[in-house]
Amino acid sequence: MKRIFTLNRHLSQRIGFTAITLMAFATVVPIVATIIYILIQGAPSISLEFLTAYPYDGMRAGGILPAIIGTLYLTVGTAIFSVPLGIAAAIYLSEYASDTPLTRTIRIAIINLAGIPSVVYGLFGLGLFVLFLNFGTSILAASLTLSIMTLPIIISTAEESLRSVPQAFRTVSISLGATRWQTIRRIVLKEALPGILTGVILGLERAAGETAPILFTGAAFFLPRLPGSPFDATMALPYHLFVISTQVPEMPIQIQYGTALVLLVFVLSMNLIATFIRSRARARRQW
């Protein structure tokens, strides 16, 4: 009787383990398949010209330089607004705010903000930045819109990594005559930095790949030159991909895949950097 029982237990563990392994594979396969597919389809169109030339012939030929530069501008623009603000908010929430109904409301708001569909941010950006503040369809308006979308990600990951710094470090630092801010600057931020950077990169990566928030706020269908100021509209990789896939008749398919590949490499390399920072910090962490 007992023997059968143990046999069953081993068997069910086996089955459970196999099922979980299979499910893990099932989730990885489509991701890897997508990457490989885009790589194979897109690689032939990648050339120096493709990366450094303007599109011509109704975008059916030439390169995608303005879209690449545009996405870079938008990513940097988003970083300028969202990184300082996000880190400051995280420091406030983790280090200064006490647990009151107000701060709890702020936290819940941040969590919910992360769940809002990106097109809604786009409409909000149109209303606030493009129309009300009169920034026009511009890099500025698009960056601000992307920043609002990115902020919740940055705030919550940064807050989490600040909180994971042991409380004892703060107590010891204060006991040695440090102020709260000195403690944060010299000990807490330094220890939380890898985690904060990871969150920043993940947030910016999402911003770089989004179409909907820039659709009404800053993205241009086609521009014959690079944007000259933050008040100019810009081409951008995800929107360009959308345009050439749906709006241009007789579009050569390789250019679409080539553009997709560039966007994918852009985003994945940010992801790789984040992973690298995180694993290196984990190896060096002293607590």
Add this chain to the structure above:
Amino acid sequence: MYKIIIENLSIQYSDGTESLRNISLNIRDKAVTVLFGPAGGGKSTLLRCLNRLNDLTEVSNSSGRVLIDGENILDPKTDVIALRRKVGMVFARPVVLPLSIRGNLTYGLELAGETRRSVLDEAVERSLKLAAIWDEVHDRLDDPAIALSGGQQQRICLARVLALQPEIILLDEPTSGLDPISTGKVEAALIELKKEYTVILVPHSVQQAGRTADHAAFFLQGELVEYDEGKKLFTAPKEKRTEDYITGRFG
């Protein structure tokens, strides 16, 4: 002669816990004063009061006065940063900051605005020697402090406090996690320190209290039961409750 004068000190945490009840206690300069008693007696609360570390926790109510060199440090106008440089603290668990050994030692001085390399180097050497750890670490001051053993880390923590040239040193069960040899080294350092500093120690055992105390105060549930010279208190306590505790007849 008295470095610290505590008058009618009561402290209540905001959850209602009354950790200290009307404590009056005079603590002598250049001696080891031991605060001992069962857990929850309020010893840590008292120590954290002396460097105003209690400011970090939710204390709902405190009354009484604590005079250090005649100044009431509980006064809201007290410069707590200066106070904490003057009243150093070593905690139960050795917590080295995530810096090098040298970085741990110079942390407080740098915050105090000291930038001269020679002054910092001198402070590092002097305080490591005082804490009896110089010989073990002098050739690897730039290594991360976390790489040291627990006993070494605790002496680094002591040295880190000494680097600030405090006048009072608070130690809250500093040897509770250490092996007997490391404990012996820390105790020896304390005996050396009392020549120059006011040392207040919460020991981790009655035996340690007996070994180190010039003066001893027995705390029980927020109350100061008995305070006397160590020799007297551990051989002939006046209070029954003290006697029960030091002879081990205590739950």
